[in-house]
Amino acid sequence: MPTLCKPGVLVTRPIFPEVIARLAEHVRVCVQEEDRRLEPAALRERVRGMVGLLSFVTDRVDASVMDASPELRVIGNCAVGYDNIDLDAATARGIQVSNTPGVLTEATADLAWALILAVARKLVPADRHVRQGRFHGWGPMDFLGTDLCGATLGILGMGRIGRAVARRAVGFRMRILYTSRSPVEPLPADATLGGAGFGEGPERVPLDRLLRESDILTLHVPLSESTFHLIGRQELAAMKPASILINTSRGKVVDEAALVEALRDARMGGAGLDVYEDEPALAPGLCDLDNVVVLPHIGSATVGTRMKMAMTAAENIIQGVQGRRVPNRVNTGLPVP
Numbered sequence: 001m002p003t004l005c006k007p008g009v010l011v012t013r014p015i016f017p018e019v020i021a022r023l024a025e026h027v028r029v030c031v032q033e034e035d036r037r038l039e040p041a042a043l044r045e046r047v048r049g050m051v052g053l054l055s056f057v058t059d060r061v062d063a064s065v066m067d068a069s070p071e072l073r074v075i076g077n078c079a080v081g082y083d084n085i086d087l088d089a090a091t092a093r094g095i096q097v098s099n100t101p102g103v104l105t106e107a108t109a110d111l112a113w114a115l116i117l118a119v120a121r122k123l124v125p126a127d128r129h130v131r132q133g134r135f136h137g138w139g140p141m142d143f144l145g146t147d148l149c150g151a152t153l154g155i156l157g158m159g160r161i162g163r164a165v166a167r168r169a170v171g172f173r174m175r176i177l178y179t180s181r182s183p184v185e186p187l188p189a190d191a192t193l194g195g196a197g198f199g200e201g202p203e204r205v206p207l208d209r210l211l212r213e214s215d216i217l218t219l220h221v222p223l224s225e226s227t228f229h230l231i232g233r234q235e236l237a238a239m240k241p242a243s244i245l246i247n248t249s250r251g252k253v254v255d256e257a258a259l260v261e262a263l264r265d266a267r268m269g270g271a272g273l274d275v276y277e278d279e280p281a282l283a284p285g286l287c288d289l290d291n292v293v294v295l296p297h298i299g300s301a302t303v304g305t306r307m308k309m310a311m312t313a314a315e316n317i318i319q320g321v322q323g324r325r326v327p328n329r330v331n332t333g334l335p336v337p
């Protein structure tokens with residue numbers, strides 16, 4: 001099909017050339033070449049006339065964006081989370097919306113573990129200490145951290161990523177508790193070999209027990225009305241005094257101001273954060289705290305994973321512009337196709 005007759009697809013950030021090439025086999029690709037978030041007005045302007053939109057977590061795709069292009073049929077969000085898209089508005093307009101589940105599970109679980117280890121073993125202040133030339137030899141009381149072996153890992157949300165985090169905890173011989181809407185299938189047989197003498201597989205518990213008993217609490221729930229500030233002042237107060245909070249899900253699941261207070265008052269041991277309530281802004285005071293590791297939303301940021309995510313989003317869009325059912329459609333209520 002000549003390029004000009006092909007349906008248009010807007011890609012809102014620069015991505016791998018292989019993905020652009022794959023899209024270009026079927027559609028006319030318009031890439032926003034500057035690697036920055038498009039302001040809402042610019043997004044409305046750029047999407048005009050497009051049939052597909054390849055969006056990212058930084059794009060706020062609301063009804064006004066959809067109305068800017070009455071031709072819009074499919075939105076392929078290059079992320080597993082899709083809280084940046086007004087799903088009801090898309091469904092009402094017959095627009096298929098898709099995400100990229102599965103392909104980022106392992107990379108995100110790895111990063112949650114990187115944060116657990118970094119906070120528990122004080123890696124960032126220890127690294128700074130060496131770089132600043134303050135390391136004058138081994139010290140018996142220097143940078144004392146937290147033992148992971150035998151500690152209790154609490155997993156809030158036992159979906160794909162929560163389960164991948166749990167699998168890794170087996171190797172650390174941790175006791176695993178979790179809270180989720182439904183019980184999970186047992187982990188592979190070797191999962192029950194861990195637990196440092198606990199001998200049991202992961203135990204499903206209510207939230208209040210998860211908060212009370214976890215030494216490390218890691219969050220793996222999507223953002224929705226029911227998970228907004230799920231970890232607020234009251235929940236933080238219920239956690240153990242030396243506990244560590246890890247968040248690689250969505251910033252708004254945690255009341256960040258309350259977290260800063262709890263950390264500042266030493267009511268918790270520390271936190272490892274990859275996501276923030278009002279990204280890219282951080283709550284005042286967060287960066288002044290020594291017991292916090294802050295990362296710039298890089299849970300899925302490996303070459304292989306980001307390639308798979310972008311390719312998955314592209315394949316979803318190709319199906320959508322051809323009027324077929326999109327494989328990873330998240331607005332399941334949509335009657336057609």
Ligand code: DGY
Pocket residue numbers: 057078079080081082104249299300
């Ligand atoms: C996701 O996939 O939801 C991440 O937050 C972006 O990689």
